[in-house]
Amino acid sequence: MNIEHIPGITKFGYPQGREGRSGLRPTALVIHVMEGTIRGTTSWFMNPRANVSYNYGVGKDGRIVCWVRDENAAWANGKIQKPTWKGLLKRPNGYINPNLHTISIAREGRNSELCTPRQYQSLLHIARLMIDKYRLPINRNTVIGHYEIDSRKPLCPGRINLDHFVIELRKNGQKKEEGGELLGLSDVL
Numbered sequence: 001m002n003i004e005h006i007p008g009i010t011k012f013g014y015p016q017g018r019e020g021r022s023g024l025r026p027t028a029l030v031i032h033v034m035e036g037t038i039r040g041t042t043s044w045f046m047n048p049r050a051n052v053s054y055n056y057g058v059g060k061d062g063r064i065v066c067w068v069r070d071e072n073a074a075w076a077n078g079k080i081q082k083p084t085w086k087g088l089l090k091r092p093n094g095y096i097n098p099n100l101h102t103i104s105i106a107r108e109g110r111n112s113e114l115c116t117p118r119q120y121q122s123l124l125h126i127a128r129l130m131i132d133k134y135r136l137p138i139n140r141n142t143v144i145g146h147y148e149i150d151s152r153k154p155l156c157p158g159r160i161n162l163d164h165f166v167i168e169l170r171k172n173g174q175k176k177e178e179g180g181e182l183l184g185l186s187d188v189l
């Protein structure tokens with residue numbers, strides 16, 4: 001499946017525009033909802049006043065775009081408010097910025113909408129790619145919603161059942177391993 005890279009997003013890294021993740025590796029995927037379209041989100045990201053970006057976006061038609069490469073931190077979950085996620089990393093005065101060790105993936109649409117079937121499949125696809133690339137276990141501690149970092153965003157990512165998504169991710173992985181496509185055995189161990 002093709003991933004289209006959208007260039008020109010400046011809001012990545014800490015400080016701004018810095019490559020990499022300050023030496024950290026991704027430990028989790030954070031699912032968001034755009035509250036709009038890929039097109040609208042892209043033009044918002046291009047606005048210098050918008051202090052926000054995602055690594056990936058998944059359209060209703062199933063297309064996958066990349067705004068910030070996953071080697072770099074996006075600006076998506078910087079605010080930590082009454083978090084319920086147990087995977088936040090502590091530092092002396094609080095938490096390490098979770099953007100540095102998470103990959104943000106946003107679904108196109110509104111929080112009240114379900115994913116389209118194509119969109120859901122693409123979401124599984126990009127999540128699976130990241131899980132394989134960073135050797136993440138598949139569970140609700142490694143696949144989370146934005147609201148689990150910021151409880152003042154209770155509607156992000158909205159109507160997607162993440163427990164079910166994790167179950168589907170596992171199935172998806174099994175199928176792939178059975179079929180032997182993409183990964184050799186040494187890659188999955």
Ligand SMILES: [Zn+2]
Pocket residue numbers: 031032033146153156157
């Ligand atoms: Zn969000």
